[in-house]
Amino acid sequence: xxxxxxxxxxxxxxxxxxxxxxxxxxxxxxxxxxxxxxxxxxxxxxxxxxxxxxxxxxxxxxxxxxxxxxxxxxxxxxxxxxxxxxxxxxxxxxxxxxxxxxxxxxxxxxxxxxxxxxxxxxxxxxxxxxxxxxxxxxxxxxxxxxxxxxxxxxxxxxxxxxxxxxxxxxxxxxxxxxxxxxxxxxxxxxxxxxxxxxxxxxxxxxxxxxxxxxxxxxxxxxxxxxxxxxxxxxxxxxxxxxxxxxxxxxxxxxxxxxxxxxxxxxxxxxxxxxxxxxxxxxxxxxxxxxxxxxxxxxxxxxxxxxxxxxxxx
Amino acid sequence: xxxxxxxxxxxxxxxxxxxxxxxxxxxxxxxxxxxxxxxxxxxxxxxxxxxxxxxxxxxxxxxxxxxxxxxxxxxxxxxxxxxxxxxxxxxxxxxxxxxxxxxxxxxxxxxxxxxxxxxxxxxxxxxxxxxxxxxxxxxxxxxxxxxxxxxxxxxxxxxxxxxxxxxxxxxxxxxxxxxxxxxxxxxxxxxxxxxxxxxxxxxxxxxxxxxxxxxxxxxxxxxxxxxxxxxxxxxxxxxxxxxxxxxxxxxxxxxxxxxxxxxxxxxxxxxxxxxxxxxxxxxxxxxxxxxxxxxxxxxxxxxxxxxxxxxxxxxxxxxxxxxxxxxxxxxxxxxxxxxxxxxxxxxxxxxxxxxxxxxxxxxxxxxxxxxxxxxxxxxxxxxxxxxxxxxxxxxxxxxxxxxxxxxxxxxxxxxxxxxxxxxxxxxxxxxxxxxxxxxxxxxxxxxxxxxxxxxxxxxxxxxxxxxxxxxxxxxxxxxxxxxxxxxxxxxxxxxxxxxxxxxxxxxxxxxxxxxxxxxxxxxxxxxxxxxxxxxxxxxxxxxxxxxxxxxxxxxxxxxxxxxxxxxxxxxxxxxxxxxxxxxxxxxxxxxxxxxxxxxxxxxxxxxxxxxxxxxxxxxxxxxxxxxxxxxxxxxxxxxxxxxxxxxxxxxxxxxxxxxxxxxxxxxxxxxxxxxxxxxxx
Numbered sequence: 001x002x003x004x005x006x007x008x009x010x011x012x013x014x015x016x017x018x019x020x021x022x023x024x025x026x027x028x029x030x031x032x033x034x035x036x037x038x039x040x041x042x043x044x045x046x047x048x049x050x051x052x053x054x055x056x057x058x059x060x061x062x063x064x065x066x067x068x069x070x071x072x073x074x075x076x077x078x079x080x081x082x083x084x085x086x087x088x089x090x091x092x093x094x095x096x097x098x099x100x101x102x103x104x105x106x107x108x109x110x111x112x113x114x115x116x117x118x119x120x121x122x123x124x125x126x127x128x129x130x131x132x133x134x135x136x137x138x139x140x141x142x143x144x145x146x147x148x149x150x151x152x153x154x155x156x157x158x159x160x161x162x163x164x165x166x167x168x169x170x171x172x173x174x175x176x177x178x179x180x181x182x183x184x185x186x187x188x189x190x191x192x193x194x195x196x197x198x199x200x201x202x203x204x205x206x207x208x209x210x211x212x213x214x215x216x217x218x219x220x221x222x223x224x225x226x227x228x229x230x231x232x233x234x235x236x237x238x239x240x241x242x243x244x245x246x247x248x249x250x251x252x253x254x255x256x257x258x259x260x261x262x263x264x265x266x267x268x269x270x271x272x273x274x275x276x277x278x279x280x281x282x283x284x285x286x287x288x289x290x291x292x293x294x295x296x297x298x299x300x301x302x303x304x305x306x307x308x309x310x311x312x313x
Numbered sequence: 314x315x316x317x318x319x320x321x322x323x324x325x326x327x328x329x330x331x332x333x334x335x336x337x338x339x340x341x342x343x344x345x346x347x348x349x350x351x352x353x354x355x356x357x358x359x360x361x362x363x364x365x366x367x368x369x370x371x372x373x374x375x376x377x378x379x380x381x382x383x384x385x386x387x388x389x390x391x392x393x394x395x396x397x398x399x400x401x402x403x404x405x406x407x408x409x410x411x412x413x414x415x416x417x418x419x420x421x422x423x424x425x426x427x428x429x430x431x432x433x434x435x436x437x438x439x440x441x442x443x444x445x446x447x448x449x450x451x452x453x454x455x456x457x458x459x460x461x462x463x464x465x466x467x468x469x470x471x472x473x474x475x476x477x478x479x480x481x482x483x484x485x486x487x488x489x490x491x492x493x494x495x496x497x498x499x500x501x502x503x504x505x506x507x508x509x510x511x512x513x514x515x516x517x518x519x520x521x522x523x524x525x526x527x528x529x530x531x532x533x534x535x536x537x538x539x540x541x542x543x544x545x546x547x548x549x550x551x552x553x554x555x556x557x558x559x560x561x562x563x564x565x566x567x568x569x570x571x572x573x574x575x576x577x578x579x580x581x582x583x584x585x586x587x588x589x590x591x592x593x594x595x596x597x598x599x600x601x602x603x604x605x606x607x608x609x610x611x612x613x614x615x616x617x618x619x620x621x622x623x624x625x626x627x628x629x630x631x632x633x634x635x636x637x638x639x640x641x642x643x644x645x646x647x648x649x650x651x652x653x654x655x656x657x658x659x660x661x662x663x664x665x666x667x668x669x670x671x672x673x674x675x676x677x678x679x680x681x682x683x684x685x686x687x688x689x690x691x692x693x694x695x696x697x698x699x700x701x702x703x704x705x706x707x708x709x710x711x712x713x714x715x716x717x718x719x720x721x722x723x724x725x726x727x728x729x730x731x732x733x734x735x736x737x738x739x740x741x742x743x744x745x746x747x748x749x750x751x752x753x754x755x756x757x758x759x760x761x762x763x764x765x766x767x768x769x770x771x772x773x774x775x776x777x778x779x780x781x782x783x784x785x786x787x788x789x790x791x792x793x794x795x796x797x798x799x800x801x802x803x804x805x806x807x808x809x810x811x812x813x814x815x816x817x818x819x820x821x822x823x824x825x826x827x828x829x830x831x832x833x834x835x836x837x838x839x840x841x842x843x844x845x846x847x848x849x850x851x852x853x854x855x856x857x858x859x860x861x862x863x864x865x866x867x868x869x870x871x872x873x874x875x876x877x878x879x880x881x882x883x884x885x886x887x888x889x890x891x892x893x894x895x896x897x898x899x900x901x902x903x904x905x906x907x908x909x910x911x912x913x914x915x916x917x918x919x920x921x922x923x924x925x926x927x928x929x930x931x932x933x934x935x936x937x938x939x940x941x942x943x944x945x946x947x948x949x950x951x952x953x954x955x956x957x958x959x960x961x962x963x964x965x966x967x968x969x970x971x972x973x974x975x976x977x978x979x980x981x982x983x984x985x986x987x988x989x990x991x992x993x994x
Binding site: 254256257279289 | 346370371373374375376391392393395396410411412414415430431433434450452453454471472490768769770771774775778801804805808809852
């Protein structure tokens with residue numbers, strides 16, 4: 001139960017307003033989810049090096065987790081290039097030459113992994129957009145695109161690890177945010193588990209991330225993965241997905257969850273409610289567009305949209 | 314930041330309109346960059362009261378603009394509006410320069426809304442007579458549960474336009490989207506563009522010339538164009554409005570026999586098989602689950618209460634006054650004891666019965682509840698404190714009755730049939746009743762089980778806010794939950810800002826429901842309260858939202874047990890109508906109630922004597938008061954708020970498992986003696 005937001009700058013290299021813009025968009029729809037807030041931000045690519053973000057908590061627990069992380073990194077023969085600890089998070093930049101899935105499953109022995117990627121960083125915690133920003137300085141983040149999410153916890157606890165965005169565990173640079181409920185969750189999860197994919201939560205939104213990542217790893221385009229997701233996932237959903245170069249959306253056939261978008265030559269912005277889009281353009285009447293039910297679309301950086309929103313076959 | 318009132322200024326004439334317009338009709342300006350929505354809505358109402366038009370700048374798609382306005386002024390919104398723009402209004406003219414979010418014009422009685430851009434989902438939801446014109450496209454489920462008026466879209470409509478509509482017309486000048494008229498009961502849908510597909514129980518029919526005249530006149534009035542010959546019309550197909558076969562009259566088995574232990578192929582089982590062999594569908598009946606289930610009667614008081622005596626003054630020795638619903642600053646219900654009347658509809662019950670219950674509630678200083686289906690004047694006059702209930706069909710729901718209510722309640726579900734909407738058989742859907750609900754006469758009414766605009770906790774929070782804005786934050790807002798996943802649902806109730814919860818277990822009754830549903834679907838009342846309290850404790854919010862427990866509570870003994878378990882108050886439905894003459898024959902759904910309670914037939918209703926039954930119900934409530942006072946006093950307390958779990962034991966292993974109270978079968982004898990002395994035995 002939540003609000004979602006996504007933003008992609010089409011042309012500019014690294015936009016200094018990325019973090020600030022997503023904070024504004026989420027603040028605009030914070031009423032949809034006051035419990036926790038999260039961001040998936042895409043900064044400059046580390047070209048072969050990976051940024052890892054962990055949840056380590058605070059105090060003695062954090063110290064222990066960090067030392068565990070260092071020791072697993074050394075077992076994995078990963079060289080630490082940079083590290084820091086902020087709030088309950090630990091961020092580390094490493095050089096490693098490994099299969100990412102095996103590496104990330106190994107890293108999870110040390111601490112809860114929020115994200116791994118050459119460019120993706122997931123920052124999420126309990127509280128509102130401004131609370132999370134105050135702790136993690138999201139507004140300073142420069143980048144090309146990103147997603148955001150505000151959450152009202154219904155079944156699972158209010159904990160940082162239950163917050164969105166969800167990283168597709170084992171797949172670098174893939175993240176999703178989701179509003180709705182996947183009703184064939186267990187069926188789909190078992191299908192993926194039979195193929196050795198691991199799940200870290202019982203949250204139905206994590207399924208979407210793993211589902212899409214699996215498709216991408218088979219060489220399917222993001223566009224095609226979204227198309228099949230509308231057929232394969234049951235329930236109500238409006239979700240956004242991002243990779244290193246793209247963002248996309250998919251909307252269920254029942255149109256049960258809101259989603260609205262605004263596109264110009266320079267950017268595409270998508271949110272649960274128009275009030276979030278207007279936060280980017282105060283005082284302006286925007287020519288917005290509500291994606292029809294059962295449709296999906298993707299946009300790439302430095303490119304025109306792959307196509308107008310299309311209907312899943 | 315300057316306060317809204319200080320920055321309001323008369324507009325200088327705007328270039329595109331002749332200045333004489335503004336000299337003749339000055340407009341007040343509200344800038345939403347400076348003024349919060351709550352303050353803006355207050356101002357709009359104030360300007361409305363003096364007949365002054367309003368212009369809103371920098372709306373930036375904010376929600377709830379203009380809700381609750383009942384004055385005939387015009388409101389011009391210079392930009393986009395968010396959810397429920399112009400909702401719950403009567404008589405006003407709204408014009409929005411750009412887009413609107415979900416639910417534009419929600420439940421408007423009369424009035425006009427013109428949207429120059431696009432509209433989100435459910436435009437014109439539950440309207441009772443408005444004209445809504447959308448120049449761009451509109452989202453899915455347009456006109457859901459609308460009753461009358463016109464919703465017109467110049468662009469394309471989306472999925473399921475006219476879903477569950479009860480009347481009025483929808484005019485779509487562009488293409489329609491799929492499943493037009495899904496499960497509509499009545500009304501007309503006209504499509505000039507492509508008609509993609511018709512929904513369940515909907516059918517394409519010919520358009521009459523007189524209807525085309527009326528459409529062209531309407532379009533002319535709003536300067537819209539379409540070709541007369543292009544219109545196609547969708548109506549209800551009439552296959553689902555009535556059950557194919559009516560259940561025949563059978564000799565009723567009284568509840569005590571019905572629910573008792575009978576032989577394997579006993580009369581109850583035989584009757585059920587035989588009736589199903591005739592009608593070929595599930596059965597409908599009144600009352601609630603009749604199986605033996607864990608209940609409050611499986612709990613006993615730990616103390617020896619044999620000394621309870623019959624002190625007539627005990628009522629004055631125990632503090633029972635209870636305030637419910639004030640946690641967010643609304644005027645709370647002020648109850649002389651922690652007791653309310655459970656929601657029961659005018660529809661299921663006769664007008665006279667609702668009136669008698671209302672009178673009794675006033676005499677006893679407690680609160681009555683409208684249930685589904687609207688508020689009658691008789692009921693409003695009778696009850697000093699009245700909760701007005703809002704259901705998914707929005708039957709009888711309107712801004713005027715909201716404003717004269719003492720609290721508002723959003724019904725999500727009912728203990729007897731969680732997940733289902735209300736049912737009212739054709740016999741009870743009389744002309745008068747159909748009018749107040751805004752539906753066609755004589756249909757087997759199956760109310761929607763979902764709200765059009767509440768598809769999750771995130772939508773619900775916006776709905777709650779709409780009600781607060783429309784009523785100026787004066788009224789407590791409760792949520793009625795039939796216990797299902799109560800452990801999680803109570804957290805949503807708390808987070809979405811409700812003032813209290815009315816929690817209903819499966820032993821609660823209903824005026825009509827599927828027999829299997831009532832027996833097998835719900836959660837027992839004691840599980841409901843324990844689950845709710847556990848859910849709150851889990852997120853460290855114990856005591857942060859008041860809970861009114863209902864669901865087969867019979868008397869003051871059950872009430873005290875419920876309070877001991879952790880309820881803040883209780884509500885009585887079935888025992889109140891039994892006190893007022895109900896004979897528990899379970900034929901409530903038929904509509905020919907011999908006591909004049911569960912009927913809309915004037916001949917049957919004549920048998921019901923309002924003043925006599927009001928006195929009877931009042932006397933019963935006073936016995937409840939005495940029971941609560943006497944037991945509380947005997948347990949050693951001076952205040953009902955002191956009652957706690959330590960005062961109870963469980964008499965059965967099942968009840969012990971559910972409540973985590975100590976299993977003490979040894980208390981069975983003392984409990985029986987005690988019940989015989991002060992209770993219903």
